[in-house]
Amino acid sequence: MSGEYAHPEALVETEWVAEHLNDPKVRLVESNEDPLLYETGHIPGAVKVDWFTTLQHPLRRDFIEKPQFEELCRRLGIANDTTVVFYGDKNNWFACYAFWLFAYYGHEHLKIMNGGRTKWVAEGRPLTTEVPTYPPTDYKAKDPDPSIRAFREDVFRQMERGLPLVDVRSPQEYSGELIHMPNYPQEGAQRGGHIPGAVNIPWAQAVNPETSTFKPAAELRQLYEQYGITPDKEIIAYCRIGERSSLTWFVLRYLLGYPHVKNYDGSWTEWGNLVNAPIEK
């Protein structure tokens, strides 16, 4: 099935992972929404990356800088030529977030395990609580790649030029009825609604709910194209903090091969708090 995707090499199946558990050129990285899940059991050999305690800048609202990213990779035994395979809970949303940050710092060999943790567990594959250690590497990161990250200025320009913005939050968040996902505590933004001109394509529509795996390419293409999200355009995706939209970014960029897609990680928790920023409901 993955053969139909534009970049099938960015996706691996659980079977492939099971066959590469002891491959020194492959590093498995678990990245979850629930910060305790890794400790309750993970794929043998996998290391943990927590989006908050590992990937966020300790002071300002931003990601870790290049030297800290290099230090992280060295500590996790990731070399420049290591193939890094991400997986996690909830349809791989935080796995895609981590993938996106690794792409931002120019790591070349990145993959997502299709179906994530849910599929691995459902297939009865092994988990362990043993935390592995690997020999430190001499990792050298590249400079951040601005072509995959949007800041608020980019979003303003996008909006003013009438270029596509994809709001991947739930319909209730998009309409402004809620400022967080249904059933989540409602905080984080002063105002509800969406960025003017944005279309609403909830992130999880890219995933088959039965299996947690990505939908086939033809279905995905139809899903986005019906809203005018086509490969010839420059696209910016956003959600609340940029994690759900990093999954959409992954789908558009790697599964469908759209060349120009950015993730706006400031997302609604920035836009919905910005003084004077236009909002549509």
Place this chain on the structure above:
Amino acid sequence: MSHTLPPALAEIVNDFGLCERQEKIALLVDYANQLLPPPPEAFADGDAPESVPECMTPVSLRVLQTDGRLRFYFDVPPDAPLIRGYAAIMQQGLWDATPEEILRIPADFYHVMGLEELLTPQRLNGLTAILAHVKRIALRLMQKPSSAEA
């Protein structure tokens, strides 16, 4: 602050306060593994458990009341260990507490646990949400005591 907490909860809070970051994670996992399922008598009245809509994870709870003291039982999916950990902390910390004791717990009781270094404010909200819900039940039982309520 701890003088306003039921003794068991005060002890849990202090334990967390003494832990380093990685130890806090291990302790939370320990609690998640200790969550007790409801005993048969919690189902005696045949009522469905009460859900906690503030929580992102589907959480429901039952309360047993004996001689004015309460025991809470939570149902949390196994793939949400953080919420299971929260639930177990509340279950053990409020074990046999009176509704009055529960209502005296300050909403920010968990600050000294130092969980901010592990968890975003968003995730800490789960703990506040469970406490708020437990307090609503305590208030209701204070106004209308009965032997078991779900």
